[in-house]
Amino acid sequence: MKQLNIAGVPEHFNLPWHTAIENGDFVKAGIDLKWTDVPEGTGKLCQMLRNGETDIAVILTEGIVKDIIAGNPSKIVQIYVQSPLIWGIHVAAKSPFQTVGDLENKITAISRYGSGSHLMAFVNAQNEGWDTANLRFEIVNTLDGAIRSLTEGTSDYFMWERFMTKPIVDKGIFRRVGDCPTPWPSFVIAVRNDVLVHDREIIEKMLEVINATTLNFKQIQGIENILAKRYGQKVDDISEWLKLTRWSQTKPDKITFDKIQDQLLNLSIINNTIPFESLTP
Known part of the structure; x- marks a missing residue:
């Protein structure tokens, strides 16, 4: 059993991870996945990746792109939520x-x-x-x-x-x-480079599990009530949010991420762009 540490914000977007953990889906794939809630958000998650406090982060696209350009030793392995935040x-x-x-x-x-x-x-x-x-x-x-x-x-x-x-x-x-x-996909999955070097196959198995979960997540019986109760929301608000939210099971693509870098550069959020191959494995 391989232990991996993953971190993300305590928000409804991440319920698929908790569902898969609680159902034992990662354990069946030989992964002991330990989740950490990070209410401070993306800046803290970037710091945790840099410090080795987490192996994986479910993180806002703009934040991790900016931080990888600034030297964060991580890569974006997948788009997690395709719809804008x-x-x-x-x-x-x-x-x-x-x-x-x-x-x-x-x-x-x-x-x-x-x-x-x-x-x-x-x-x-x-x-x-x-x-x-x-x-x-x-x-x-x-x-x-x-x-x-x-x-x-x-x-x-x-x-x-x-x-x-x-x-x-x-x-x-x-x-x-x-x-x-956001003018780009909202969340991505980022993994520290050293983890990718040593445990690439395990990371791919992890992605297979979460993708199977998100693919049918909206069809879970009573999911609106589950989300509303867990995150202190009104059912009507959750129903509206679910209509707007599209999880992704796809790898990053060059056209999208070159465009994101160009947008961040235009906003003066970054001072330079880097090759797509430096953002992804």
């Missing part, structure tokens, strides 16, 4: 801001530098025609940190996955003033 743009419920346009030159709460909440602020700024040089950030680490920061006024707005943040909006803590979808 819809980032809600949130303000404190009692704040004076009513539209996305009101947030120009205001302070953005981010989980950490290099995180999705950081990088998507640049995407949103470009969409709005703002000068990205004027973006200002407050590190809040987690969703709870963002709640404190917006409520206390140390930051002005926070971008996070729309559906995971919906309960906070429903409670009257946040108000959503807009959405910003």
